[in-house]
Amino acid sequence: MTEVVSGVETHNGGAVATPHEVAPEAFQRRILAAADAGARVVAYYGEGHAPHVTLTAVLADDRSGRLEILRSRVDGPSLPSLTPQLTELHLFEREVFERNGLEPLGHPWLKPVRFTRDGDVVGVTDYYRVEGEGVHEVGVGPIHAGIIEPGHFRFQCHGETVFHLEISLGYQHRGVEGGILRGPTKRVLHLVETAAGDTTIAHTLAHCEAREALAGTRVPARAQAIRAVALELERLANHVGDLGALAGDVAFLPTASYCGRIRGELLNLTAALCGNRFGRGLVVPGGVAFDVADPAELVERLAVIERDATGAVDLLWSTPAVRSRFEETGGVATATAQELGLVGVAARASGVAVDVRSDHPTGMYRLAHIPMSVATSGDVYARASVRWLECARSFAFVREQLTALPRGPVRVPLGPLEPASLVVALSEGWRGEVAHVVRTDAAGGLASYRILDPSFHNWSGLAMALRSEAISDFPLCNKSFNLSYCGYDL
Amino acid sequence: MTASANALLGTVVDVLALLALPPLLLGVINRVKAIAGGRRGQPLLQPYHDLLRLMRKGMVFSETTTWIFRAAPLVTLVATLLAGLLVPLGGGAGRIGFEGDLVLFVYLFAVGRFFTTAAALDTGSPFEGMGAAREVTWALLTEPAIFFVLLSLATLSDSLSLDTMLLAPATGHVATLVLSAVGLFVVLLVECSRVPFDDPNTHLELTMVHEVMVLDHSGPLFGAILYGAAMKLFILSTFLVRLALPTLDDPWAGRGVALAGVLGIAALIGVVESATARVRLSRVPNLIAGAALITAVGFLLAVR
Numbered sequence: 001m002t003e004v005v006s007g008v009e010t011h012n013g014g015a016v017a018t019p020h021e022v023a024p025e026a027f028q029r030r031i032l033a034a035a036d037a038g039a040r041v042v043a044y045y046g047e048g049h050a051p052h053v054t055l056t057a058v059l060a061d062d063r064s065g066r067l068e069i070l071r072s073r074v075d076g077p078s079l080p081s082l083t084p085q086l087t088e089l090h091l092f093e094r095e096v097f098e099r100n101g102l103e104p105l106g107h108p109w110l111k112p113v114r115f116t117r118d119g120d121v122v123g124v125t126d127y128y129r130v131e132g133e134g135v136h137e138v139g140v141g142p143i144h145a146g147i148i149e150p151g152h153f154r155f156q157c158h159g160e161t162v163f164h165l166e167i168s169l170g171y172q173h174r175g176v177e178g179g180i181l182r183g184p185t186k187r188v189l190h191l192v193e194t195a196a197g198d199t200t201i202a203h204t205l206a207h208c209e210a211r212e213a214l215a216g217t218r219v220p221a222r223a224q225a226i227r228a229v230a231l232e233l234e235r236l237a238n239h240v241g242d243l244g245a246l247a248g249d250v251a252f253l254p255t256a257s258y259c260g261r262i263r264g265e266l267l268n269l270t271a272a273l274c275g276n277r278f279g280r281g282l283v284v285p286g287g288v289a290f291d292v293a294d295p296a297e298l299v300e301r302l303a304v305i306e307r308d309a310t311g312a313v314d315l316l317w318s319t320p321a322v323r324s325r326f327e328e329t330g331g332v333a334t335a336t337a338q339e340l341g342l343v344g345v346a347a348r349a350s351g352v353a354v355d356v357r358s359d360h361p362t363g364m365y366r367l368a369h370i371p372m373s374v375a376t377s378g379d380v381y382a383r384a385s386v387r388w389l390e391c392a393r394s395f396a397f398v399r400e401q402l403t404a405l406p407r408g409p410v411r412v413p414l415g416p417l418e419p420a421s422l423v424v425a426l427s428e429g430w431r432g433e434v435a436h437v438v439r440t441d442a443a444g445g446l447a448s449y450r451i452l453d454p455s456f457h458n459w460s461g462l463a464m465a466l467r468s469e470a471i472s473d474f475p476l477c478n479k480s481f482n483l484s485y486c487g488y489d490l
Numbered sequence: 491m492t493a494s495a496n497a498l499l500g501t502v503v504d505v506l507a508l509l510a511l512p513p514l515l516l517g518v519i520n521r522v523k524a525i526a527g528g529r530r531g532q533p534l535l536q537p538y539h540d541l542l543r544l545m546r547k548g549m550v551f552s553e554t555t556t557w558i559f560r561a562a563p564l565v566t567l568v569a570t571l572l573a574g575l576l577v578p579l580g581g582g583a584g585r586i587g588f589e590g591d592l593v594l595f596v597y598l599f600a601v602g603r604f605f606t607t608a609a610a611l612d613t614g615s616p617f618e619g620m621g622a623a624r625e626v627t628w629a630l631l632t633e634p635a636i637f638f639v640l641l642s643l644a645t646l647s648d649s650l651s652l653d654t655m656l657l658a659p660a661t662g663h664v665a666t667l668v669l670s671a672v673g674l675f676v677v678l679l680v681e682c683s684r685v686p687f688d689d690p691n692t693h694l695e696l697t698m699v700h701e702v703m704v705l706d707h708s709g710p711l712f713g714a715i716l717y718g719a720a721m722k723l724f725i726l727s728t729f730l731v732r733l734a735l736p737t738l739d740d741p742w743a744g745r746g747v748a749l750a751g752v753l754g755i756a757a758l759i760g761v762v763e764s765a766t767a768r769v770r771l772s773r774v775p776n777l778i779a780g781a782a783l784i785t786a787v788g789f790l791l792a793v794r
Contacts, residue, residue: 136616137616138617138620138696145693145694145695146693146694160771247767249692249694249697250767250768251685251686251692251763251767251768252766252767252768253526253763254526254527254528256527257527257528257529258527261528319766319767321766321767321768321769322767325767325768325769325770329770470771470772471620471696472696472770472771473771474696474697475692475696476697
């Protein structure tokens with residue numbers, strides 16, 4: 001008879017005393033049992049270096065809104081891999097091997113994640129190869145034709161059909177997490193803002209909520225409303241930009257041109273909030289750094305933007321040539337999305353209903369609910385239409401918040417952090433779930449800081465979407481995911 | 491002015507138009523697309539500036555390439571130019587032209603294509619090989635369409651010379667002409683890598699057809715490629731105009747109508763590119779085969 005261990009239960013943004021470490025066997029059994037019961041792995045990381053590694057796993061039960069934190073100390077060079085039973089751990093285990101040297105025995109494909117070990121050269125590794133008559137290999141990147149981030153994509157093709165796509169990243173590894181731990185404190189916020197530059201608000205929000213939870217600070221209602229407005233504006237700008245870029249990828253010019261402009265207008269709204277188009281400097285621990293002076297003016301500008309965006313995007317849906325390109329391209333089945341642990345737009349487009357704003361709400365989202373937008377077909381069309389559904393709901397949400405902003409201060413001072421505690425803060429960025437896992441030491445300083453960008457979960461979704469797809473449709477599929485390289489590389 | 495001097499002047503004007511106007515067509519297409527997209531767009535003469543800029547640049551050659559890589563752009567340009575000299579713009583004959591030149595016309599384009607694809611394979615780049623494969627596959631499908639159009643015209647004009655075929659009035663066979671024009675317009679879009687078959691604006695190598703084959707060329711040779719591609723567009727547009735518009739007795743009026751028609755076709759391409767998206771690559775062969783069928787029906791009506 002084996003003992004039944006369960007982790008410490010908490011919720012999004014709820015600080016708990018650092019959980020006790022359990023035996024590795026119990027730790028692994030519990031993860032598998034929780035996953036069997038429908039839990040999702042939010043984070044799984046190690047501290048220290050083999051032969052002494054402390055593993056932390058964060059599991060989310062999306063139906064009840066509960067998070068479970070498990071910690072275990074592993075003494076030894078290796079641990080049996082859980083990936084064969086639980087696919088969504090494949091990248092986490094590779095990362096623990098790369099960072100902490102703890103080898104997952106029996107991992108099916110133990111490759112580098114970011115090439116950070118001594119002697120690693122980014123991009124130099126064994127790639128999966130398909131051999132045979134008519135099979136050819138196409139390598140794209142890390143230097144691309146457009147002005148985009150570096151990443152290497154290797155296709156195993158037969159004619160125009162892709163058998164297998166392997167994505168190799170790590171070119172942008174900057175050591176964000178290490179930088180946050182080293183301090184100084186003033187630099188930390190800047191590092192968080194640029195963890196993934198297009199997701200500034202979502203990352204700073206998770207970061208600040210984590211610190212506020214550890215300090216026991218309650219953020220004023222007005223600040224919470226402004227934060228939610230900024231998060232939705234970030235979503236709107238990126239979703240509208242993506243819809244335009246999707247149109248551009250199939251050479252449908254009208255929507256591409258209009259959405260490019262409208263994205264700029266939405267970024268300007270964020271600039272009206274804080275002076276920066278990407279929301280840098282807006283969200284700070286304890287609230288927001290800037291109050292909204294004239295919400296009515298923002299509502300007016302938003303109405304014009306909404307009208308223009310609706311016109312431009314409706315053109316997309318009403319053009320059969322566009323729909324025929326989007327439909328049945330780059331499909332990800334619901335089961336695959338679940339197995340890989342996809343999050344955000346990519347998961348919802350494949351029928352996996354996960355959304356931090358609904359499942360684990362914090363701040364203003366506890367009071368003002370945003371309905372979840374879900375599609376089932378999992379193709380480019382589904383990812384595009386989920387984006388547009390979310391836009392419509394975000395427009396309504398921002399309008400509602402700005403017309404009824406709570407009164408009061410927008411910032412309160414932050415106290416010292418609770419020592420020996422751990423907190424998980426989630427926010428729903430425009431790509432999906434952003435998670436920051438923070439642990440403090442006995443003196444109340446930062447002991448570990450882990451950032452998970454939605455891209456970390458979702459790149460393997462793109463690789464699966466390309467199976468048996470035409471290689472000429474890769475750019476379109478890639479755009480429909482539009483994942484972050486630097487958010488993955490950190 | 492004597493009749494022969496007039497004819498000579500006409501020939502000079504025809505050749506100058508063939509040499510000078512092709513980049514303007516690209517300017518017109520870009521302008522129409524910009525207006526449809528709510529933008530102001532680049533200057534109408536921007537393609538000329540681009541070509542001049544390329545002519546002043548240096549060139550980079552990959553060590554894996556051979557003489558084919560360097561010769562291909564020039565061979566293609568010369569072949570295209572020769573093909574252009576076979577097509578009457580609107581005046582009478584007087585340039586190269588002989589009985590049976592229609593076969594030469596088609597195979598001059600084939601020579602250009604052969605060298606372009608050979609140069610692409612010469613680089614050893616997987617992208618360029620992919621582009622070459624696509625280009626050749628599509629050419630295989632456009633050739634029947636072109637030949638059905640030529641056969642229809644040969645039947646109607648009872649001649650095997652492009653001069654006679656394109657200048658002789660073919661009234662009374664509207665159906666054949668319309669079907670041939672439709673098929674030829676599709677061929678033009680394919681051959682000149684326009685939407686919905688290719689996207690001349692994309693930077694995404696994996697989706698490209700024609701552009702991807704010339705990624706490794708730079709400087710003046712790249713300029714020669716772009717110039718040759720524009721000239722091909724001009725030639726096929728001229729062909730299409732001559733097919734679709736009535737021939738006038740006055741050669742100068744005929745020239746004027748032809749040039750206006752060519753610009754009109756450029757504008758039409760701009761409209762098509764603004765109104766539709768690219769089709770899936772795997773469906774392109776179906777569309778081209780459809781165009782070939784349309785021209786085949788036109789031919790059947792002509793020989794009936």
